[in-house]
Amino acid sequence: MVTTNFLLLSALTLGVLGLVFGVLLGYASKKCAVPVDPRVAKIRQVLPGINCGGCGYVGCDAYAEAVAAGEAKVNLCVAGGASVARDVASVMGVAPGEMERKVAFVKCGGSPDKAVWKYDYFGVRDCRKAVITPGGGPKACEYGCLGFGTCVEVCQFDAIHIVNGIAVVDDSLCVGCGLCVDICPKNIIEIRNASELPLVACSSPEKGKDVRQVCEVGCLGCGLCAKICPEQAITMENNLPVVDFTKCTNCGICAEKCPTGAILREPPLRAKSA
Amino acid sequence: MTLVAIFVGALLTNNIVLSKFLGICPFLGVSSKIKTALGMGFAVIFVMLLASLMTWLLYNLVLLPLGITYLYTLAFILVIAALVQFVEIVVRKYYPELYKALGIFLPLITTNCAVLGVAVINMNQGYSLVQSMVHTLGASLGFLLAILLMAGLRERISENPDVPKALQGLPISLITAALMSIAFLGFSGLV
Numbered sequence A: 001m002v003t004t005n006f007l008l009l010s011a012l013t014l015g016v017l018g019l020v021f022g023v024l025l026g027y028a029s030k031k032c033a034v035p036v037d038p039r040v041a042k043i044r045q046v047l048p049g050i051n052c053g054g055c056g057y058v059g060c061d062a063y064a065e066a067v068a069a070g071e072a073k074v075n076l077c078v079a080g081g082a083s084v085a086r087d088v089a090s091v092m093g094v095a096p097g098e099m100e101r102k103v104a105f106v107k108c109g110g111s112p113d114k115a116v117w118k119y120d121y122f123g124v125r126d127c128r129k130a131v132i133t134p135g136g137g138p139k140a141c142e143y144g145c146l147g148f149g150t151c152v153e154v155c156q157f158d159a160i161h162i163v164n165g166i167a168v169v170d171d172s173l174c175v176g177c178g179l180c181v182d183i184c185p186k187n188i189i190e191i192r193n194a195s196e197l198p199l200v201a202c203s204s205p206e207k208g209k210d211v212r213q214v215c216e217v218g219c220l221g222c223g224l225c226a227k228i229c230p231e232q233a234i235t236m237e238n239n240l241p242v243v244d245f246t247k248c249t250n251c252g253i254c255a256e257k258c259p260t261g262a263i264l265r266e267p268p269l270r271a272k273s274a
Numbered sequence B: 001m002t003l004v005a006i007f008v009g010a011l012l013t014n015n016i017v018l019s020k021f022l023g024i025c026p027f028l029g030v031s032s033k034i035k036t037a038l039g040m041g042f043a044v045i046f047v048m049l050l051a052s053l054m055t056w057l058l059y060n061l062v063l064l065p066l067g068i069t070y071l072y073t074l075a076f077i078l079v080i081a082a083l084v085q086f087v088e089i090v091v092r093k094y095y096p097e098l099y100k101a102l103g104i105f106l107p108l109i110t111t112n113c114a115v116l117g118v119a120v121i122n123m124n125q126g127y128s129l130v131q132s133m134v135h136t137l138g139a140s141l142g143f144l145l146a147i148l149l150m151a152g153l154r155e156r157i158s159e160n161p162d163v164p165k166a167l168q169g170l171p172i173s174l175i176t177a178a179l180m181s182i183a184f185l186g187f188s189g190l191v
Helices: A002-031 A038-046 A060-068 A081-092 A150-154 A179-183 A208-214 A224-228 A253-257 B003-013 B024-029 B034-066 B069-094 B096-102 B113-124 B129-159 B170-187
Strands: A102-106 A160-163 A166-169 A189-193 A234-237 A240-243
Touching (some): A038 A060, A038 A081, A179 A189, A224 A234, B024 B113, B024 B170, B034 B069, B034 B113, B069 B096, B069 B113, B129 B170
Antiparallel strands (some): A102 A189
């Protein structure tokens, strides 16, 4: 019978093809098996899994692989902090090492009532769009926070908010992943050690006269803080004070004497309570 | 048809995504970022070329002589799926860097309709092996072009808060895809 032969031929051909491929695949998967480090899965489990990228790797998976391969330190997860570092270290069987808590800080205190605005801006409510308008946005100070909340949107931890027209970090919620630092088109957010105080809430390297014209609370670069600091912990760079935290005792004299109040002894108001 | 005509025809005039409407799922699914779209595009080029080669050999050396060409859909899927799986295993072992770049996309496009579609078009057109490969290269580059353009547009659209709420996300992407498709109609008559 032709039809039977035909059917048989069809079935056989496909069957043989399937069998050949099956054997080939089976052989290949045995032969080319890639040993996976079991520690990767364990490390991945103790990581927070939010893929913020604060460790410098693409995500938690990539970081777990890097740690297991011995390429990365165990305490790089900023979101998890010391407890996760301990867990990762125990998986790897090493000491967790020192881990200072990191938080973000917006180096601008020029809220709309204290800073000058050049013009009314009616464009897209997004800092990344606003900066391409003439003069780098509607704020007269080129180094000021625009307050459209692009950093608020990008924050995975609800730790940064627009308070009184400028972005303010809530230290209790911030994990220092740095997403806001990367997205801020003005580059005025920095990651700092949480214990390091006081803070300089201004990013303007302009001369005193120019700063005074655009903002009431900007650093004038007068250098008074550097002169009066009893520990000589402050030096002036680019018209801004730089604090050497190995010497600083956070006595608060600089914050008290600063003529514009650009130095803060404490982090700015908690976003929630403000 | 000359090879150049086949290539340009597959790349622009009969763009696999925007004119033939094949491979729409990765086109919409993996086009939200340019970087992933690039990865997907290159993975498709890679798989399509391999699949076309294998299906051409299978069709002309096995199915045609045995007179069971009616089985081509089944046989093609079998070959493509097995092949992609095999390539994935081998690449993972010997080219970890390539695996990292293409890895997640490879299983996704195993039996992608664009991959199967190109194999079937090659067969229906009666292309020779060289013509098949040139046609496949054109079609897969066309896919890369389409998905890259789409990703670029979508990246900008997602930053724009002026999109009406009802259209945010997929709806505006579908409208964008439709407009791109209409734009590609402009290439008709080129070849």
